[in-house]
Amino acid sequence: MSFVGTKQINSVDELEELLTQNYNENSYYFLRLPHKVSGIVKKRPSEFPSIEGQMFNENLELRWKKNQKGYQVLVLTKADFIHDFIPVGTDFSYYLYLLAIAQLLNDKYLKLFSFYFHTLSHKHRKTWETKTRSVVSYGKKEIETRFPRKFKIECYNDNIDIAQRYFIDVQTATVHFIALTVAFKKKNA
Incomplete structure (x- = not known):
């Protein structure tokens, strides 16, 4: 089974941390700039962070695209599930609604609903x-x-x-x- 998920990242530092956590000796980068592409390169190009790009290895591909809040990240992987990423492909709007309500209430309920959401997403995500x-x-x-x-x-x-x-x-x-x-x-x- 494989996993496709998305996550909003607020800063370049968070993006660098995510890339570093998933980097291995077989990782490559590909950056898209308005006037050119980096090609598939071994080292992170000096133009990083670009408007959009990707890092990939034998386990996953991480794609990022700049938006008003920071960067939207998409993960495509052979793994079953990656924590902190919202699964793509299933209608989770109801569960996200519950999470938003819990966050408004307080952190105690947020942790409860977050666990509930993780359990549901693991059971009902698109295969x-x-x-x-x-x-x-x-x-x-x-x-x-x-x-x-x-x-x-x-x-x-x-x-x-x-x-x-x-x-x-x-x-x-x-x-x-x-x-x-x-x-x-x-x-x-």
């Missing part, structure tokens, strides 16, 4: 199926999905490839999200 597909740059014609020409890809490790992970709604068989990911090459024995 996502994932499929991973290889991605190559132009030049290798046997693969259908390709990146544009002259696209910077820093992949220094010969044992990994950049790939795409498709997030498919199991009820409708519709692809809703496509995340960048890292795929490990199979060793010939």
Whole structure:
């Protein structure tokens, strides 16, 4: 099972902390700026934070987009559930309404409803199926999905490839999200 969720982050420091918590040796960045893209790079570019971007590795992709309150973050992962992210795909408006009421009442009720919301979201969230597909740059014609020409890809490790992970709604068989990911090459024995 996989998870898709969203979260509002209020500052660049919070965004950096979230990225640092999920960073590993196989992580890559991709920033979108008004006049260019960073390409897929190993180190966080100096233009960080950009208006929007993403960090990905073999476990997840974190996408961020600047808004009036800070940054809206979307997580696409193989994990079952990530705490503090609101699941995407199920109508949680009633539960969010209860959380808002609890917050108005006081913190004691907020903790109770927060636990209740977490339990409900874990039981009733939309189930996502994932499929991973290889991605190559132009030049290798046997693969259908390709990146544009002259696209910077820093992949220094010969044992990994950049790939795409498709997030498919199991009820409708519709692809809703496509995340960048890292795929490990199979060793010939």
